Amino acid sequence: MAEIQQQQGNRRTRRNSFPVLRVDMTPMVDLAFLLLTFFVLTSELKKENAIVAKFPVISEETTSVNNGLTLLIEKDPGKIFWYRGKFDPSMHLNVVKAEKNGLFNVLSNANSSVYNQIEVIDRQHKLGLLNDKTWLEKRSALLGMNSIPFVIVKWDTEASYGTVVDAIDDLNRSHNNKYTIVPVTDAEKTLLDKVNPAK
Amino acid sequence: MPKIKAPSHSPSLDMTPMVDLAFLLVTFFMLTATMPAPEPVIVDTPSSISDVILPKNTMLITIDTSGRVFFNMEGKEVRQQMLRRMMNQFPEVKFTEDEIVKFGSLQSFGVPFSQLPEFINAEQSKRDIMNRDTKGIPMDTLNHKDELSYWINFGRVEEYTWRQDQINQGKKAEALRYAIKADGKAAFKKVDAVIALFKKQEVFTFNLITALEGDPNNASIPAK
Numbered sequence: 001m002a003e004i005q006q007q008q009g010n011r012r013t014r015r016n017s018f019p020v021l022r023v024d025m026t027p028m029v030d031l032a033f034l035l036l037t038f039f040v041l042t043s044e045l046k047k048e049n050a051i052v053a054k055f056p057v058i059s060e061e062t063t064s065v066n067n068g069l070t071l072l073i074e075k076d077p078g079k080i081f082w083y084r085g086k087f088d089p090s091m092h093l094n095v096v097k098a099e100k101n102g103l104f105n106v107l108s109n110a111n112s113s114v115y116n117q118i119e120v121i122d123r124q125h126k127l128g129l130l131n132d133k134t135w136l137e138k139r140s141a142l143l144g145m146n147s148i149p150f151v152i153v154k155w156d157t158e159a160s161y162g163t164v165v166d167a168i169d170d171l172n173r174s175h176n177n178k179y180t181i182v183p184v185t186d187a188e189k190t191l192l193d194k195v196n197p198a199k
Numbered sequence: 200m201p202k203i204k205a206p207s208h209s210p211s212l213d214m215t216p217m218v219d220l221a222f223l224l225v226t227f228f229m230l231t232a233t234m235p236a237p238e239p240v241i242v243d244t245p246s247s248i249s250d251v252i253l254p255k256n257t258m259l260i261t262i263d264t265s266g267r268v269f270f271n272m273e274g275k276e277v278r279q280q281m282l283r284r285m286m287n288q289f290p291e292v293k294f295t296e297d298e299i300v301k302f303g304s305l306q307s308f309g310v311p312f313s314q315l316p317e318f319i320n321a322e323q324s325k326r327d328i329m330n331r332d333t334k335g336i337p338m339d340t341l342n343h344k345d346e347l348s349y350w351i352n353f354g355r356v357e358e359y360t361w362r363q364d365q366i367n368q369g370k371k372a373e374a375l376r377y378a379i380k381a382d383g384k385a386a387f388k389k390v391d392a393v394i395a396l397f398k399k400q401e402v403f404t405f406n407l408i409t410a411l412e413g414d415p416n417n418a419s420i421p422a423k
Contacts, residue, residue, distance in 0.1 A: 025214040025215065025218055026214070028214075028218050029214055029217055029218055029221060032218055032221030032222050032225055033221055035225045035229075036221055036224050036225050036228065039225060039228030039229055040228055048244075048253050048408055048409075048410065048411070049247070049249050049250060049251055049252055049253060049408075049409055049410075049411050050249065050251050050252070050253045050254075050378065050406035050407060050408050050409060051247050051249045051251065051406070051407045051409055052249075052251055052404060052405070052406055052407075053404070053405055053406075053407050054403055054404050054405075055394050055398065055403055055404075055405065056403055057398060057403070073387075155387045155388075155391070157386070157388050158386065159386070159387045159388075160383060160384055160385065160386060160387060161245070161262070161381045161382065161383060161384070161385045161386065161387045161389075161390050162245035162382075162383025162384060162385075163387075164387045164390075165245040165247065165383070165407055165409060166245060166247075168247075168407070169247040169248060169249065169409075172247075172249060173248060181391075183388075183391070
């Protein structure tokens, strides 16, 4: 079936020259496609990307007088506690479910003016109404605005890396670019244990 | 034996162009595919919607579920020079010239420095066992046993020297990036301990390796 077709025209030469060379190419085709499949699969499936995260050194004084948001990440990856403004041992902690954009909604609401404006210019850029230069200029101006709240992500000793990364991802998506990641304080830990006793 | 008469128009198909095409594609994918570096441990990274592609010139710290730390540095020369510096720091561990060369083409490792010669000489199956049993690279600051900090420091110094060489030769060289590939289930405390070592060396920005995830809002996140 799959062999090189010998030219049939000149029969006289066949008599006293080499026998007809017939190479069955089927196994070769099989091999080639096997290799092809292998390389296609290995090169496409391995998609890795990275979040660029900054871990600045911030003094405890700065974090204690935060006017923005504080997220408390605990052992349970499905629940994130948060409060606004200054910490108070008797305060009410808000709870948000991590899945289904729970945390993302909290963060984008806290940053609503910048978030909405960036969404608008992103859409305009996508539709071709804004050129790259003005779009990037507008973006960086918006991302430098003072109205972006300062978010402190505080982790408990039992918090998993995945939950913290999810929080960073939500921060990036909601254009909250002012954030830091620090361990929880003892006072916050006490309050967390009170609010969430089931362990 | 009677002669079989071949049909004048045989239904055979010439597969030569197909083979050509298949091998062309194979060659293309072979050349473009970047083989994933052999990982010492299986790490299930969390996912994110970030579209930042992992940079090329990286120092990679791998942290598995139980918080064990593995270290990898790219570049043969850099690795060899880095090892020489480590040998000066810990003279009690002896390496032969051959082992230094071999270390250059090694990948991620997670054994204490004292076990490194054994690890270099071991077969792959033995290395797998060592990777399974190791407690990771020691990073306790007591008794000058903070080997990870030394690896990081020497890796950075040697990478810088190498990069300056490249630039002096008129070649392009990307700045060194610091990548952390940790398991989603690993305790953040362990990751923070590694970050704390970097902070001491004034490194504050990291590439946290994640698996690509579709954006649930389908909002466009532009590349930085």
